[in-house]
Every structure is written in C-alpha cells, then in structure tokens.
Amino acid sequence: MTDEKKAGSAKDSHYARLRRAHRERKQVTAPSAPDLPEHQVRLYGLHTVRAALDNPSRKILRMFVTRNAAQRLELGDLHALPYPAELVEPKAIDALVGSEAVHQGVVVEAHRRKAKALSELGRASLVLVLDQVTDPHNVGAIMRSAVAFNVDALVTTTRHSPAESGVLAKSASGALEHIDHIEVRNLANAIEELHAAGFQTVGLDSEGPEPLEGTLEGGKIALVLGAEGKGLRQKTRETVTALARLDMPGAIRSLNVSNAAAVSLYIARQALKG
Template sequence: MRRGHRPSAAPQGRIRLWGRHAVTAALANPERRPAKLWATREAAHALALAPSLLPVAYADVTDLARLVPADAPHQGLVLDTDALPDRWLDELFEAAEAGGERRPIVVLDQVTDPHNVGAILRSAAAFDAVGLVTQDRHAPPESGALARAASGALEAVPWVRVVNLARALEEMAAAGYWRVGLAGQAGATLGEAMVPGRLAIVLGAEGEGLRQNVAGHCDTLARLPISARVESLNVSNAAAIALYAAATRG
C-alpha cells in the first residue's frame, strides 16, 4: 500500500466494513458476497478462514487505518463486499406467519443518521424484531459506520427499503399489524397503546418527529412516560425502550 494514500471508499458497487463484529458477521452471512479482506496476521488467525474462500491481504495496523475514515476502530479487519440484496415487505409478513406473530416490525420515518440506524438495528436484533422498514430516499445507505454501530446486527435483521412509507404502513395494516407511532405529545403511554399480536413500532426523526402523513397512517400514537426534566430521548434509545415494551407485553 502506498504510504500517505487513503482510499476514500470501497470500489463502486461495494461497501467497506471494518471492526471485528461487523466483519465476522458479514463473512458468516451467506447473502453476502465478500470481495477482499485486509487484516493483521493476528486478526486473520483469529478468524480461521480457509484461504481459498476469500483473498486476504495482510497489513499492519497503520496501513489498515488508511483504508477507513480517520479514527475508525478497525480492530485489525477491513472488508470490501457487495451490498446486501433487496428485501421486501412480504418477506417480513412470511416470517410472522412462520411463528413470529409477537415479533414487531420497526419503522423509521426519515431517520438519517447511520449511527442511530445502526444502534436501532442492534436493539432490533436483541429483542428479536422481525425486521426494519425505512423509506429508501430518506435513510442512510449501508456503510462501515452503520455496520460498526449495528455490531453485527446489519446481517441479522432484514432491512426493507420502500418508496412510500405511508403505503407500506397500509400494507402492514392489511397484514394484521397494529401500528403504534411514538409521539411526545400523545395522550396515551406506550404501555397503554400496546396490543397482543402483530405490532409495528413507528419512530420519527429526532427533533421533527413523525411526519403528519405517517402519523395519520398509524392506528394510535403513544408517548414514552419519561420525566419532565428531559424533553426527549435519542431515537435509538426510544427504539430500544419500545422494543423492550413489545417483548414484555402481556
């Protein structure tokens, strides 16, 4: 690798992942098509990869740092890979039919920060959500920063991107989902708004909240019962609380 050269991104059509959890989860995902792995010898040895499965370029820590954004914690592993294939709403509904009736769908309305979306994916995996749904144009793309924040959950939680979020919520209603939108001004608390069975948790962007049209396609709006000393929670924290409430509802 030429000294002083820092590639800004993976080659066109691919994404660059880094960090132990993100890279190992991607390599274990049969839907991924990895292209090239850079690794320190120590990190590569810990992976125990068959050499024929993937080209591995050995590098020292300093060289790996040139492949990723400044101060990104690569932990000795950097991977170029194709993006995940597109997923569809019907796949989430089929997963529910197969025994996941109580597993919620998480819907994000214009949440664009990759660290927030990654953290929400991690919570979705922790509480066994059936999938994540976002609008295609107002959500972050797959990226190393998002995958790092998700700590492997990008590979575990199906992520469906739709053109029209309101229409997707209509399809969820037709599939039997009760759609609860989180809104700080709502009269009911989240616990009061929960129902048994299929549930979609809808969260809006920090600050702006749910757009009017999206809120209008929810069956009910609910708030988290937080103290008046705090105006609101980060959207990833709110998602984790809502997912816990969904997992422990009666």
C-alpha cells in the first residue's frame, strides 16, 4: 500500500471514529431527577422562587442555583441560608427539572402548600371556582389574574385538577404564594355551601342568557369557570345561581379559560365596587 493510500485510510478511520463517538454521545440521556415524596415539589424560575422564599409559610428544603441567579435573587452568602443551597451549573438544574423548563438558573425543593377547607373562607367577597380545569399552564395563569384582582380564594376539585407543580408555579409567576387554595371533593356540594355563606354563584357560559355585567349582584360573588372545550358540567350548570356570558363583538365568541377568568374578574371587581 502506498503512503498516499495509507494516509487516506487513516483519515477515513479517524472520521469513522468521530462519527461513532457522535452517535454514542447522542444516545446518552441526561440523568433523571429522583422522585420527590408526594408532599414535596420542585419550584423553579426567578419570580416563582423569590415569592416562595418570601412566603413565611413555605418550607424550603433545598436550593440549587447558578452564580448569576444567586446574584439576581440577592441571596448573599449561601452558607448563611436556613436551608442547604448549592452553587451549580445550568445543566445540573436541567437534569432536575428538564431542559425544556425555563428555570432561569434556580430550583428549590419545598413542601407543597396545604390546601384549605371551604369553611375557612372567613370574610371573603370574591371567590373563583374551577370546574375540572386540568391544564397546569391555564391554572397557573388563572392564579396570576386572581392575585392581580385580589381574589380571596381559588376553589378546585381534589380530582381532575392539576397538583401543585413546577409548571403550574412557573405559569403563576409567584401568584401561587399569594392566594388561598381550597380543595373540595364534590363541586356541587361546595357551590351549595357558598350559597349558604351568602355568595351569588355565576357560571361562565358562552351561551349564557345574560351578559355577566347585568347578572352580578350582592356583596359576595363566586365565579365558576369550566374546562376548555367541555365547559361547565351539567350538574354545575344546574347548581349555580345563574349562567352568564362574556359579550364579544368579534368573529370569535369564546376565550381561553385563563383569559376569560381575567376579563370576568375585572367585571366582578367593578360590580363589587358599586
């Protein structure tokens, strides 16, 4: 074999090894994060984590944070924090929450917040009730609007509702820490309890007989929203005080449930001022 052919063969072998190594690297997956106990949750994102750290009722167990995120959160000396905190590279957080999560360089492991009972509403005047809204992105966005409009509590069902999670908390952008969450087993019974407590319960329905503005009355309002597509369940529709619609003059006659929540909460707040 000539020197030229030997050189060509060595070059081909070199590229073959590179291609094989590239294929092997592609097959390696990031290590999966260990599962947490059911009563714990991973929360990520700057706004989400800052709100959790500032919430005295939130029990933080551990933190993983990049140098940049630690500076933005103004954490100071990590060793002085009342929980273990570790300075890591972003890929370490990717391994915990997934590379698709917009974690912004920080994740905390914490105890989930404990849901309250309906009997703990106290002097509430505005309540938001969700009838099997299951998408955590939507529920998180709804929480954000609810906090913005000073809603006293969010009521969901124990089943067919998303559990507290990093996705929900990130969508809520800190609002998770600022609203009372009430879980009920039977929504129809819960609505009846709201009636007994003096609430007018109004279900949002695109085919409702009257606009929401003309339906709201009294000093205690509970808005009830159903899941996208399905809307309110029949039993819920039969139990609420009234059904009402959001009047929209455009070609599209319905909104995403989180947008509908924001609009209806604004209307409810205006009604409670009157």
